[in-house]
Amino acid sequence: MCLAVPGKVVAIDDSADPLTGLVDFGGVQKQACLEYVSDVRVGEYVIVHVGFALQRLDEESALASLKLFEELGLLEEEFGDAWEQAEKEAGTA
Amino acid sequence: MKYIDEFNDPELARRLLDEIRATATRPWALMEVCGGQTHSIIRHGIDQLLPEQVELIHGPGCPVCVTPLEVIDKALEIASRPGVIFCSFGDMLRVPGTDRDLFRVKGEGGDVRVVYSPLDALELARRNPDREVVFFAIGFETTAPANAMAVHQARRLGLSNFSLLVSHVRVPPAVEAIMTAPECRVQGFLAAGHVCSVMGMAEYPELAERFRVPMVVTGFEPLDILEGIRRAVRQLERGEHRVENAYPRAVREEGNPAAVRMIEEVFEVTDRSWRGIGRIPASGWRLTDAFRAYDAEHRFDVGGIRTEEPAECRAGEVLQGLIKPTECAAFGTTCTPRTPLGATMVSSEGACAAYYLYRRMNAPAPQAGGGAQQEEVAPVA
Ligand code: SF4
Numbered sequence: 001m002c003l004a005v006p007g008k009v010v011a012i013d014d015s016a017d018p019l020t021g022l023v024d025f026g027g028v029q030k031q032a033c034l035e036y037v038s039d040v041r042v043g044e045y046v047i048v049h050v051g052f053a054l055q056r057l058d059e060e061s062a063l064a065s066l067k068l069f070e071e072l073g074l075l076e077e078e079f080g081d082a083w084e085q086a087e088k089e090a091g092t093a
Numbered sequence: 094m095k096y097i098d099e100f101n102d103p104e105l106a107r108r109l110l111d112e113i114r115a116t117a118t119r120p121w122a123l124m125e126v127c128g129g130q131t132h133s134i135i136r137h138g139i140d141q142l143l144p145e146q147v148e149l150i151h152g153p154g155c156p157v158c159v160t161p162l163e164v165i166d167k168a169l170e171i172a173s174r175p176g177v178i179f180c181s182f183g184d185m186l187r188v189p190g191t192d193r194d195l196f197r198v199k200g201e202g203g204d205v206r207v208v209y210s211p212l213d214a215l216e217l218a219r220r221n222p223d224r225e226v227v228f229f230a231i232g233f234e235t236t237a238p239a240n241a242m243a244v245h246q247a248r249r250l251g252l253s254n255f256s257l258l259v260s261h262v263r264v265p266p267a268v269e270a271i272m273t274a275p276e277c278r279v280q281g282f283l284a285a286g287h288v289c290s291v292m293g294m295a296e297y298p299e300l301a302e303r304f305r306v307p308m309v310v311t312g313f314e315p316l317d318i319l320e321g322i323r324r325a326v327r328q329l330e331r332g333e334h335r336v337e338n339a340y341p342r343a344v345r346e347e348g349n350p351a352a353v354r355m356i357e358e359v360f361e362v363t364d365r366s367w368r369g370i371g372r373i374p375a376s377g378w379r380l381t382d383a384f385r386a387y388d389a390e391h392r393f394d395v396g397g398i399r400t401e402e403p404a405e406c407r408a409g410e411v412l413q414g415l416i417k418p419t420e421c422a423a424f425g426t427t428c429t430p431r432t433p434l435g436a437t438m439v440s441s442e443g444a445c446a447a448y449y450l451y452r453r454m455n456a457p458a459p460q461a462g463g464g465a466q467q468e469e470v471a472p473v474a
Contacts, residue, residue: 082183
């Protein structure tokens with residue numbers, strides 16, 4: 001959960017309070033709270049932690065991080081099924 | 094060179110390593126504070142690529158690892174109550190309490206749910222007005238803006254069935270505790286990048302000055318870490334102790350002021366116990382009086398729970414950088430990710446788990462029937 005993952009803002013819901021948008025993390029799309037980066041635009045990259053965008057990031061660094069996270073299996077860890085993972089770890093799966 | 098081809102830019106990694114090697118003329122000990130950095134370091138073998146003079150000491154920056162046993166037991170107690178939906182991040186499921194974990198509570202019929210964000214827990218509260226929804230609010234400064242927003246929204250929406258079990262911790266007091274410990278060997282810090290994305294860098298110059306240690310704000314990708322080390326070593330060799338930002342693409346001097354304002358509205362600084370380490374003054378946050386109604390400890394009256402940690406687990410020393418996980422007698426024998434004794438063996442950011450997963454070649458051979466199923470995890474080397 002400590003991971004902060006870069007993603008691309010693909011849609012913004014201006015009517016939502018707090019401000020919310022759809023963020024794409026290398027194919028996985030999730031809603032994120034954009035209130036702390038409230039002037040962000042569609043197409044920009046942000047660093048998202050537990051569903052909250054915390055800072056903007058340039059595209060080049062964002063894509064490099066995402067590629068690395070994917071290679072390391074960290075995206076699966078962050079967005080995959082936690083129960084499945086816990087069962088596997090506990091040896092009960 | 095072992096490991097280095099795994100870097101996303103092996104050429105740049107090689108250059109950084111050459112420069113560190115050329116700069117370091119004496120032994121230096123640096124602490125990386127963030128558990129994500131520890132994981133990255135062990136996974137990529139960065140500690141083994143560094144010249145002998147430069148030693149990395151792993152710090153306490155894993156929120157799952159430092160959450161006190163007492164709070165885990167409170168979580169287990171609340172999660173077992175009828176009518177409660179207990180929400181947590183997935184990493185907390187297998188953190189051992191005194192006699193079980195959240196995973197077991199769920200097996201015994203408790204309604205434990207994994208959420209990705211505290212706002213998901215808030216949504217559950219909205220949809221289940223007849224249930225009490227409790228969110229396990231752990232984390233460092235990076236997670237605090239999210240938890241602060243969740244409780245702020247709960248009040249705004251008039252949701253009275255939502256509360257937080259808060260166990261928030263702050264980095265700067267931990268740095269101070271580490272530096273004032275008599276056994277401390279740390280000479281410089283790689284400060285946690287994403288904590289600084291939120292809080293900025295204002296809290297660090299005073300610490301760097303007082304303890305005369307360089308503090309380099311560092312990201313947690315392998316190249317970020319090498320760059321952080323390069324800058325810290327360069328300062329040490331020059332006799333400097335400044336705060337430097339080696340992660341400018343995600344960290345601004347002022348952090349994220351909107352997020353800090355929200356934290357300050359909802360939380361106030363308090364003393365906190367860290368698992369295995371003990372009480373550190375001013376090292377945590379709790380809800381302010383205005384938000385006390387959303388504090389699960391009050392709502393469920395679990396204030397009386399007191400616990401003792403298992404004596405054989407040396408996670409406290411691991412978290413303070415006093416020993417390496419492999420120096421713990423239980424490491425890889427009675428304590429494995431499948432049968433963890435301490436949280437540092439559970440969390441993906443825990444030092445013991447990182448060593449177990451990527452350094453198994455150095456682990457003592459698992460005892461027969463010890464349950465160590467190491468073959469499931471592919472080593473990096
Ligand atoms: S190896 Fe296990 S018992 Fe030893 S310090 Fe780490 S978590 Fe505790």
